[in-house]
Amino acid sequence: xxxxxxxxxxxxxxxxxxxxxxxxxxxxxxxxxxxxxxxxxxxxxxxxxxxxxxxxxxxxxxxxxxxxxxxxxxxxxxxxxxxxxxxxxxxxxxxxxxxxxxxxxxxxxxxxxxxxxxxxxxxxxxxxxxxxxxxxxxxxxxxxxxxxxxxxxxxxxxxxxxxxxxxxxxxxxxxxxxxxxxxxxxxxxxxxxxxxxxxxxxxxxxxxxxxxxxxxxxxxxxxxxxxxxxxxxxxxxxxxxxxxxxxxxxxxxxxxxxxxxxxxxxxxxxxxxxxxxxxxxxxxxx
Numbered sequence: 001x002x003x004x005x006x007x008x009x010x011x012x013x014x015x016x017x018x019x020x021x022x023x024x025x026x027x028x029x030x031x032x033x034x035x036x037x038x039x040x041x042x043x044x045x046x047x048x049x050x051x052x053x054x055x056x057x058x059x060x061x062x063x064x065x066x067x068x069x070x071x072x073x074x075x076x077x078x079x080x081x082x083x084x085x086x087x088x089x090x091x092x093x094x095x096x097x098x099x100x101x102x103x104x105x106x107x108x109x110x111x112x113x114x115x116x117x118x119x120x121x122x123x124x125x126x127x128x129x130x131x132x133x134x135x136x137x138x139x140x141x142x143x144x145x146x147x148x149x150x151x152x153x154x155x156x157x158x159x160x161x162x163x164x165x166x167x168x169x170x171x172x173x174x175x176x177x178x179x180x181x182x183x184x185x186x187x188x189x190x191x192x193x194x195x196x197x198x199x200x201x202x203x204x205x206x207x208x209x210x211x212x213x214x215x216x217x218x219x220x221x222x223x224x225x226x227x228x229x230x231x232x233x234x235x236x237x238x239x240x241x242x243x244x245x246x247x248x249x250x251x252x253x254x255x256x257x258x259x260x261x262x263x264x265x266x267x268x269x270x271x272x273x274x275x276x277x278x279x280x281x282x283x284x285x286x
C-alpha cells in the first residue's frame with residue numbers, strides 16, 4: 001500500500017516555525033493500530049488522516065473524514081493538524097470548493113480560504129474556575145513559584161488553564177521548563193490531559209497580541225505542543241470575557257512560535273485563522 005504523506009508547518013508563514021503536522025491521504029479507513037503506528041513513526045505532535053469516503057477525489061470532493069493521532073493515542077480535536085489538512089487539499093490538491101468539511105470526533109469542521117489564510121470553524125470551549133488548592137502540586141510542577149492570577153478548567157477538552165499574574169513579563173513565560181515527568185506524577189486521575197499557561201499580551205505594541213500562551217500535554221506523549229488550536233478554543237472563551245473583545249490576535253510563544261487570529265461568532269462557535277507552509281511531500285510504502 002502507498003499513502004501520500006505531507007509535512008505542514010501550521011500557524012506560520014515561515015518554514016520550520018509554527019507547529020508541524022503530518023497529513024496522510026487515504027482512500028478508505030485503515031485499522032486503528034496502523035494509524036497509530038504511522039503516527040508513532042512520524043513522531044510529531046499530530047498526524048492527520050484524511051479519508052476520501054464518498055467523495056470522487058481529493059480535488060473535487062467537499063466532505064472528508066478526518067482523524068488525528070499523537071505518537072501514543074488518538075485525540076478528539078486538533079486545530080493545527082486540521083489547518084494542515086486543509087492546506088494539503090487547497091494548496092496541493094487544488095480543491096475546487098470554497099469550503100471543505102471534515103467529519104471528526106468533534107463534529108463537522110468547516111475550513112475555507114481567505115486571502116493567504118485558512119479559516120476554521122471550531123467549537124468554543126469556555127473554561128470554568130478551578131479550586132487551586134485541589135491541584136496545588138500540579139500548579140507547582142507547571143509554573144513553580146510564579147504568581148498566578150487565575151486557574152480554570154475545561155471538562156470538554158480536559159485542559160487546565162493557568163493565567164500568570166499581569167506583573168509577569170513575557171520572558172517569564174518563554175523561559176518556563178516544566179518537567180513532563182513531574183506533570184504526570186502530580187496528575188494521574190485522568191481529569192487533566194493538558195496544561196495551558198497563559199498571560200495577558202501587549203495589544204498596544206506591534207503586532208498587538210492580546211494574549212500569549214504555551215501548552216504542555218505529556219499525557220498524550222507531547223511534552224510541549226508548539227502551537228495548539230484546540231487550546232485556543234479554551235483560551236478564546238476566557239480572554240474574550242476578560243478583555244471584552246470578540247476578535248483577538250494570539251501568539252503561542254514556544255521555541256517555534258505561532259500566530260492565531262480568533263473571532264467569537266454570534267452562533268457560539270469560534271473562527272480560528274492561520275497560515276500554513278507545506279515543506280515536505282512523499283509516499284508511505286507499507
